Amino acid sequence: MANITFxxxxxxxxxxxxxxxxxxxxxxxxxxxxxxxxxxxxxxxATCHVHVAPEDVRKTGEASEIERDMLELDDNADxxxxxxxxxVVSDAIDGVVLRVAE
Amino acid sequence: xxxxxxxxxxxxxxxxxxxxxxxDQDDPVTMILRLKDLRKTAHNYKTFQSGATPGxxxxxxxxxxxxxxxxxxxxxxxxxxxxxxxxxxxxxxxLEEDYTRALTGQIEALVNEVLQRDTVEVVSAFALPLQSRxxxxxxxxxxxxxxxxxxxxxxxxxxxxxxxxxxKASILYDYIDEQIDRAIANPGEDLYSVLLASxxxxxxxxxxxxxxxxxxxxxxxxxxxxxxxxxSVAYFAEHPESLTRLRNEPExxxxxxxxxxxxxxxxxxxxxVVTQDTEVCAHAVRADSRVSLCWASANRDxxxxxxxxxxxxxxxxxxxxxxxxxxxxxxGATHARQLLRVLVATLAEKVASIDLLDHQDNIEDxxxxxxxxxxxxxxxxxxxx
Ligand code: HEM
Numbered sequence: 001m002a003n004i005t006f007x008x009x010x011x012x013x014x015x016x017x018x019x020x021x022x023x024x025x026x027x028x029x030x031x032x033x034x035x036x037x038x039x040x041x042x043x044x045x046a047t048c049h050v051h052v053a054p055e056d057v058r059k060t061g062e063a064s065e066i067e068r069d070m071l072e073l074d075d076n077a078d079x080x081x082x083x084x085x086x087x088v089v090s091d092a093i094d095g096v097v098l099r100v101a102e
Numbered sequence: 103x104x105x106x107x108x109x110x111x112x113x114x115x116x117x118x119x120x121x122x123x124x125x126d127q128d129d130p131v132t133m134i135l136r137l138k139d140l141r142k143t144a145h146n147y148k149t150f151q152s153g154a155t156p157g158x159x160x161x162x163x164x165x166x167x168x169x170x171x172x173x174x175x176x177x178x179x180x181x182x183x184x185x186x187x188x189x190x191x192x193x194x195x196x197l198e199e200d201y202t203r204a205l206t207g208q209i210e211a212l213v214n215e216v217l218q219r220d221t222v223e224v225v226s227a228f229a230l231p232l233q234s235r236x237x238x239x240x241x242x243x244x245x246x247x248x249x250x251x252x253x254x255x256x257x258x259x260x261x262x263x264x265x266x267x268x269x270k271a272s273i274l275y276d277y278i279d280e281q282i283d284r285a286i287a288n289p290g291e292d293l294y295s296v297l298l299a300s301x302x303x304x305x306x307x308x309x310x311x312x313x314x315x316x317x318x319x320x321x322x323x324x325x326x327x328x329x330x331x332x333x334s335v336a337y338f339a340e341h342p343e344s345l346t347r348l349r350n351e352p353e354x355x356x357x358x359x360x361x362x363x364x365x366x367x368x369x370x371x372x373x374x375v376v377t378q379d380t381e382v383c384a385h386a387v388r389a390d391s392r393v394s395l396c397w398a399s400a401n402r403d404x405x406x407x408x409x410x411x412x413x414x415x416x417x418x419x420x421x422x423x424x425x426x427x428x429x430x431x432x433x434g435a436t437h438a439r440q441l442l443r444v445l446v447a448t449l450a451e452k453v454a455s456i457d458l459l460d461h462q463d464n465i466e467d468x469x470x471x472x473x474x475x476x477x478x479x480x481x482x483x484x485x486x487x
Contacts, residue, residue: 038435038436038439039420039439042356042357042360042418042419042420042421043419043420043421044421044425045425045431045435066406069138069406069421072141073145073428
């Protein structure tokens with residue numbers, strides 16, 4: 001089981017837990033504001049953009065080339081940006097804090 | 103070559119030059135063929151604008167048959183952002199449970215009906231009714247209204263041999279005017295009424311703006327969905343193993359739909375007007391000329407997609423641009439995706455196999471390129487499980 005904290009753009013912090021699927025699906029299941037996941041998780045829509053807390057990057061790993069290319073033109077993107085449909089929920093990411101970009 | 107295959111006519115030009123050329127009514131278009139260049143261009147609305155003369159960013163150009171600006175499609179930020187924000191929530195309704203339930207009911211009824219028939223011409227007797235009935239849900243109006251749209255046939259803007267037909271288009275425009283009159287006289291819960299009652303930047307939407315949104319909603323969602331539905335049926339006719347697989351592995355449904363949409367690219371390309379002399383892919387383009395974002399080519403870019411010319415049903419990473427990219431990404435995508443998910447799930451559940459009996463390809467003439475985008479007609483026999 002992993003606990004994951006989402007901080008939305010209005011500053012609201014919500015912690016939810018899960019043990020399978022992607023972080024995008026987990027966020028959508030809990031109606032986290034700003035995570036839409038329109039394409040269902042194939043990395044084609046960029047509606048699940050989050051910023052990983054710097055100290056948590058070692059847990060989540062860094063963005064893949066395809067994610068980076070998707071986000072390259074986004075003014076909100078930075079080195080901590082991920083499309084969270086590409087982060088798998090597992091014990092390995094327990095405790096991470098994600099700031100929702102939109 | 104399989105009949106359901108859509109060959110990639112852009113491959114050589116994409117690799118060699120990255121661009122193509124098309125003359126369209128003496129307003130030539132430089133087509134952008136690589137995914138990375140396309141994304142950059144789509145994002146850069148200042149240099150590559152949508153808010154030009156109404157109809158000009160469409161290829162073939164509709165400048166001579168339309169004065170109404172389609173909204174939010176033919177606007178640039180910041181106006182675009184405000185209009186889009188005003189309609190965004192409405193176009194997300196397809197995610198609601200009631201909507202999906204109604205859509206499932208419509209699709210199951212239609213599939214049951216075609217399973218009873220000996221032969222079915224898919225474009226006119228399956229894709230068009232399906233698309234039309236589903237649109238009543240998006241507009242939130244009675245399903246019976248779809249019969250009128252079905253009676254228009256598949257070519258609201260096109261008639262045989264003529265790419266653009268003003269008379270046909272006026273059927274749609276006159277119809278929309280009548281519906282706006284009705285909604286003004288008798289406001290309800292439908293999209294016309296909701297738009298008439300909404301405000302953008304503190305100002306009520308004008309009648310002409312409402313007209314612009316409605317024309318776009320009808321036009322943008324018609325040929326695109328009809329192509330996607332018809333191509334899907336052709337694909338499953340030639341790939342019965344994919345139906346079996348989807349039945350056994352329902353968890354790949356979403357990936358399968360995204361992959362079909364990538365491969366089909368139901369909208370081939372869309373234009374922009376260049377506002378200053380610049381370059382695309384190291385080729386000069388002049389101010390006041392046109393470029394197009396060729397979604398169909400970018401989706402086959404081997405620099406990004408493995409086995410780009412194959413349908414890999416469970417493709418995991420699929421950054422396709424069939425629904426566009428950046429500011430103008432498709433507002434109807436939520437509806438289209440939901441429709442295609444329900445359709446594919448229903449076919450997997452109810453259909454054992456499909457015989458492909460007869461077909462007529464629909465080939466777009468893009469000057470330098472000829473692209474098969476789907477079928478003018480496709481006759482099949484559905485077999486129930
Ligand atoms: C598989 C079906 C569909 C495909 C492939 C598709 C494709 C596209 C593409 C590529 C764009 C971007 C155009 C641009 O960048 O200039 C777009 C925009 C748009 N589409 Fe779709 N579309 C589909 C279905 C629909 C449906 C069902 C509707 C509504 C009924 C719709 C309404 C719109 C609207 C309103 C826009 C403009 C959005 C904006 O400018 O902000 N589309 N579509």
